[in-house]
Amino acid sequence: MFTNDCLNVNESGHLTIGGCDATELAAQYGTPLYVLDENVIRNTCRAYVNSFKKYYDGNGMPMYASKALSCMELCRIMDEEGLGLDVVSGGELYTALKAGFPPENIHFHGNNKTDEELVMALKHNVGKIVVDNLEELERLNSFAEKLDKVAPISFRIKPGVDAHTHSFIRTGQIDSKFGFALETGEAYNAVKKAISYENVCLKELHCHIGSQIFDIQPFVTAAEIMMDFIGKIKNELGVVISQLNLGGGFGIMYVDTDTPVPYENYMEKVSIAVKAKAEEYSIPVPFIFIEPGRSIVGEAGITLYKAGAVKNIPNVRTYVSVDGGMTDNIRYALYQSDYTVVNASKANQKPEMTVTIAGKCCESGDLIQENVKIANTVAGDIIAVLSTGAYNYSMASNYNRIPRPEIVMIKDGKPRVIVKRETYDDIIRNDI
Numbered sequence: 402m403f404t405n406d407c408l409n410v411n412e413s414g415h416l417t418i419g420g421c422d423a424t425e426l427a428a429q430y431g432t433p434l435y436v437l438d439e440n441v442i443r444n445t446c447r448a449y450v451n452s453f454k455k456y457y458d459g460n461g462m463p464m465y466a467s468k469a470l471s472c473m474e475l476c477r478i479m480d481e482e483g484l485g486l487d488v489v490s491g492g493e494l495y496t497a498l499k500a501g502f503p504p505e506n507i508h509f510h511g512n513n514k515t516d517e518e519l520v521m522a523l524k525h526n527v528g529k530i531v532v533d534n535l536e537e538l539e540r541l542n543s544f545a546e547k548l549d550k551v552a553p554i555s556f557r558i559k560p561g562v563d564a565h566t567h568s569f570i571r572t573g574q575i576d577s578k579f580g581f582a583l584e585t586g587e588a589y590n591a592v593k594k595a596i597s598y599e600n601v602c603l604k605e606l607h608c609h610i611g612s613q614i615f616d617i618q619p620f621v622t623a624a625e626i627m628m629d630f631i632g633k634i635k636n637e638l639g640v641v642i643s644q645l646n647l648g649g650g651f652g653i654m655y656v657d658t659d660t661p662v663p664y665e666n667y668m669e670k671v672s673i674a675v676k677a678k679a680e681e682y683s684i685p686v687p688f689i690f691i692e693p694g695r696s697i698v699g700e701a702g703i704t705l706y707k708a709g710a711v712k713n714i715p716n717v718r719t720y721v722s723v724d725g726g727m728t729d730n731i732r733y734a735l736y737q738s739d740y741t742v743v744n745a746s747k748a749n750q751k752p753e754m755t756v757t758i759a760g761k762c763c764e765s766g767d768l769i770q771e772n773v774k775i776a777n778t779v780a781g782d783i784i785a786v787l788s789t790g791a792y793n794y795s796m797a798s799n800y801n802r803i804p805r806p807e808i809v810m811i812k813d814g815k816p817r818v819i820v821k822r823e824t825y826d827d828i829i830r831n832d833i
């Protein structure tokens with residue numbers, strides 16, 4: 402019934418995730434509730450790791466983009482599965498370090514890292530700092546000098562690839578706040594500068610062409626453009642950059658019209674392109690990093706709500722209000738993201754009612770999804786929104802002073818809390 406392998410329907414007609422009855426989880430832990438299936442997360446990690454083994458002689462490493470969902474338990478799982486970690490802020494770095502994540506497997510991203518963040522990354526010897534702009538390069542070099550270190554760095558490059566995705570989450574093209582442009586010569590000049598600096602060591606070039614991408618071709622094109630740049634650097638500057646980072650952005654299924662490609666197809670095609678370019682420029686085949694975020698946790702997670710008022714406005718629409726909203730899932734309000742919604746209490750019944758799922762915040766735009774079909778819903782039903790593992794908790798807020806929900810992780814049919822529900826005391830913790 403569901404394409405997502407962690408979901409099913411039991412004999413009571415209730416939705417199950419990871420073998421647990423969603424309505425029982427809601428009763429036990431309260432709502433709203435984020436639920437994740439650990440087996441799905443680990444299987445996805447293994448698919449990425451194995452794709453490097455199968456198509457690239459194991460000469461690469463997936464780095465989980467922790468902005469998709471950052472918490473200590475997930476950092477531990479990523480380390481156990483042999484993934485590295487991307488962080489984009491001091492807070493994400495702190496989370497990883499507190500979880501005991503090996504700093505050498507952490508990359509620090511961001512288009513506007515503060516002095517404090519750069520120093521923090523240097524002091525903890527993170528594996529790489531992905532430099533976004535010249536001003537940052539200069540600051541980093543001088544901080545590294547003061548700390549008597551040589552910082553391993555990467556450059557965020559805009560390869561100019563349009564990944565045919567939603568404009569809000571498109572980051573590869575020239576009009577982007579992220580990185581150095583290739584076509585203007587900006588990237589080349591930055592490389593020259595970095596080579597002349599003593600307290601940074603340029604080890605890698607990085608690109609990230611967008612998010613929720615279903616085509617393989619934009620990734621292949623970006624990889625070729627990056628390899629051409631590495632070839633040019635070798636030919637003209639005599640420097641061989643031995644690592645290539647191709648970013649994340651692999652699409653997942655939110656609704657049944659989404660068509661993700663198996664992740665190993667990606668490595669298969671990209672490895673052919675990269676190896677051909679390495680031969681063309683007589684350079685060693687580079688070590689490759691990729692940075693999946695959404696695809697590691699997205700489909701492994703669902704959100705459970707309790708339905709409250711069902712408000713039928715004749716000839717207009719029917720609102721089903723739930724006990725969460727834009728505070729735990731802002732993605733529809735932010736960029737009209739699609740979601741599949743299921744009445745978890747009646748998962749065996751035909752979805753016959755067309756409704757708009759509204760949150761409880763004081764904003765008309767606080768909607769989770771419009772015009773979705775679900776089974777006939779009454780107050781008290783448990784409503785499940787699917788594929789919410791990525792960019793939901795990590796984007797959650799306390800608007801209207803609503804505490805953030807907790808996250809329950811299921812492993813082999815057994816649930817455990819991995820992030821506690823916030824309390825009202827948490828809400829006023831910093832008030833004076």
Ligand SMILES: *Cc1c(COP(=O)(O)O)cnc(C)c1O
Pocket residue numbers: 466468469487510609611612613648649650651692693694695696
């Ligand atoms: C957001 C981001 C990712 C992860 O993107 P997904 O679409 O979640 O896979 C990877 N790398 C960088 C630099 C990013 O900004």
